[in-house]
Amino acid sequence: MKRFFYMLALLSVLLWPVYSNADLVSTFDSGAEGWTVTGDVHPIEWESSGGNPGGYIKAVDDATGQWWFFASPSTWQGDWTQYINGTLSFDLTLIQHYGNWDNNQDAVRIYYGSNQAQDFYAWGKNIINYPAQYPSWSSYEITIDSTTFTNPDGTPIDAATFNSNMSHVTKLWIRGEYISGGDTEGLDNVQVRAVPIPGAVWLLGSGLIGLVVANKKRIL
Template identity: 40%
Template sequence: MKRWSILVMVSVFLLGLGGMAQATLVSTFDSDTENWTTEGATSPSWTSPGFIQAYDNAGSWWRFVSPNGWDGNWSGYIGGSISYDIVPINNNANQHEHNIEIWSGSNYMYWGVANEPAKGVWTTFTVALTDANFTEVGDTFSNILQNVTALKILGDLRGGTGTGDTTGLDNVRVNAIPLPGAVWLLGSGLLRLLGLRRIRRN
């Protein structure tokens, strides 16, 4: 096989690996709400120095809801992670479960962990996007991720029956699993080696 053919094959291999990694979904709310909404609370408002907050005015469970631009096939994020920062603004939290819900139409899956941040204390939540970490309702883990219609983050840190709690949200990220650095080093090394050999031969 000619060396130029090998170079092309290695290049295609590396480009294919690059296409496997989905771009990170991220909202840092540096200047606005980035089209996030809520359900069961006031519409989120942007607050300096850069986060969103909402107020429970309905007395039911309420959540922050991702923008439409985040909808779609999340299969490329399997094995990656979801993380966000949250803060109770005017009361201590007294519960925090079903932290994250990922919806696909009427089906969804959820992850929760017991953690009750104190008033004014930012807490980071992180979960690996694996089947073992989520409980599915109505469909399978893989099917839900193939057509995500909303990521919902619990904002109701004071329970679901009362009103009055205000919650802040920041730094929401959905990360794909990173490709091993060794794979890139191997491919780059092969390209360099073949290129040098071709130069020397010429």
């Protein structure tokens, strides 16, 4: 019995790093949290209220014919393998605009290298719904896997390549521009979450606690 207990304890320790959960979350309630904007856009602005809820970030388009994105902070760099098959979610709002709707650009990019022309995976060209008009917010949630994302040129990615490159993610970009003219967009509640802990691991954990209790009560 004792040996079985030690085996279970060892198994739990071995499994712990695999399922330990360090989600990436930005609620912008106390600042821009290191987020920036990139492309033809004014500097990022932080608003302390009016978000979904609390604070949020926004930026004004320069309207010079390029696209602009919100870009994650350097603290989000690193090994994202724990987020494979997990989810990316975020809220967007359209604050001001002039011009026509234009959706022909990636909604999300996950970079794994420094080559901006090539080293990223893309999601959502012409498939994301346009953001709601402020003060309403639109929420988006996508799965982080090789079937959701494509190569920059739109061709499919094989799972092994995608999963391998998730071990060295450099940044996440979320498109802030949905209008052919000028527009102002807000972003709130960006979350990158790992797959929830499987039921089997919970069962193992509760079984272990049960064993400890039983051992203390000298039932076993």
